[in-house]
Amino acid sequence: MVTATGACLSLYLYCKSLWICYKSIGWRGKMEKPENVCENRCMAPFDEENYLVARTREILPGACLDMTELPHCRTISLYLLNQAYPQLELSAKEARRLMEEPMFWIFCWASGQAMARFLLEHPEWVAGKRVLDFGCGSGVAAIAAAKVGAAKVWASDIDPLAVQATTLNSRLNAVSVEVIGDWSACTEAVDLILAADVLYDSANLAYLDRFLKRAPEVLIADSRVKDFDHPPYRKIGQFRSTTLPDLAEPAEFGVVNLYHAKVA
Numbered sequence: 001m002v003t004a005t006g007a008c009l010s011l012y013l014y015c016k017s018l019w020i021c022y023k024s025i026g027w028r029g030k031m032e033k034p035e036n037v038c039e040n041r042c043m044a045p046f047d048e049e050n051y052l053v054a055r056t057r058e059i060l061p062g063a064c065l066d067m068t069e070l071p072h073c074r075t076i077s078l079y080l081l082n083q084a085y086p087q088l089e090l091s092a093k094e095a096r097r098l099m100e101e102p103m104f105w106i107f108c109w110a111s112g113q114a115m116a117r118f119l120l121e122h123p124e125w126v127a128g129k130r131v132l133d134f135g136c137g138s139g140v141a142a143i144a145a146a147k148v149g150a151a152k153v154w155a156s157d158i159d160p161l162a163v164q165a166t167t168l169n170s171r172l173n174a175v176s177v178e179v180i181g182d183w184s185a186c187t188e189a190v191d192l193i194l195a196a197d198v199l200y201d202s203a204n205l206a207y208l209d210r211f212l213k214r215a216p217e218v219l220i221a222d223s224r225v226k227d228f229d230h231p232p233y234r235k236i237g238q239f240r241s242t243t244l245p246d247l248a249e250p251a252e253f254g255v256v257n258l259y260h261a262k263v264a
């Protein structure tokens, strides 16, 4: 039986994800998309890419994945949604389909790119450490940590396609990352947890304290939470960044704050 509270909560979550999807894809209600706009680019060097391209197209017809060099982290390339796609329009049916399977991993979010840049420029934060990237999406932060000498890197995401994408992107960047679903699958000691752009879902705020029970240090990159105040987390930097492909989000979401917390 569905209670009134349950129904309201479902409606709230439904509207919220709908808003995120519509914003993400630039939905304008009606569409006319070219078929097979990127047939050639989607030919893959890896089986995983063919699989991901096929699944992406099931959810977003006409979309494809481009090997994209990150403008703020030129040593990292990721398979991301092709640049032109966010300008196309989706039918209501397709938007619904995307809402059921929101593919965050087809974007490198502004916070993920800012976190990766910070690690590439400050390898001492991860060198020799066991690092876990929570909500890895495309795997951008995990890949940066592995590139600059982390002793071991896990990348965790509850979306099975994000797990596949991070596996593919790690191979593309020739780094070793152990990709897992739920973060509880990592049972070894962890020195540092990274989390970029996961606080858009307020349910994830509860992880801020859980992280500190699991690892002595945590780095959070976020552009969504206003007036973040969660001791012992403290702001250690602010960066301008963009989501790729560019979603033309309001400028405020391109201002990424980096927060650090350490177990006393």
Ligand SMILES: C[S@@+](CC[C@H](N)C(=O)[O-])C[C@H]1O[C@@H](n2cnc3c(N)ncnc32)[C@H](O)[C@@H]1O
Pocket: 104, 105, 107, 108, 109, 110, 111, 112, 113, 134, 135, 136, 137, 138, 139, 140, 141, 156, 157, 158, 159, 162, 182, 183, 195, 196, 197, 198, 201, 204
């Ligand atoms: C906006 S994306 C950010 C991805 C990546 N960190 C970046 O910055 O590009 C958020 C990701 O967090 C994942 N996520 C959300 N809640 C999670 C949870 N409780 N455990 C693991 N992953 C989660 C989502 O599936 C999604 O891939």
